[in-house]
C-alpha cells in the first residue's frame with residue numbers, strides 16, 4: 001500500500017538527517033493527518049500492534065481508531081525524540097491533505 005506523493009513532488013519534505021526524500025531509515029512515522037492514515041515508517045507496525053485488540057483488525061477501521069491515532073501522534077510529539085516535518089498537497093479544492101513525517105533525531 002503506497003499512498004505517498006510522487007517522487008518529483010518538490011513539496012515533499014527532505015530528511016533533516018540525510019536529505020533523502022520519502023522514506024529513509026530515519027523516518028519513524030509518516031502520516032496523513034487529515035485522514036489519519038499511517039503511510040509508513042519504522043513505527044508503523046508498532047502502531048498497529050499496540051492497537052486495542054478489541055477493535056477491528058482487518059479493515060483497519062474501528063470506532064476507536066481515530067482516538068488511538070491522535071494519542072499515538074501526541075505521544076510521539078511530546079517524546080522529544082523526533083523531528084516533525086509538516087507538508088500538504090493540493091490535488092484540488094477540498095481535497096488537500098495535511099501530512100506529517102516524524103524523523104528520528
Ligand SMILES: [Zn+2]
Nearest residue numbers: 015018024026
Ligand atoms: Zn534520513
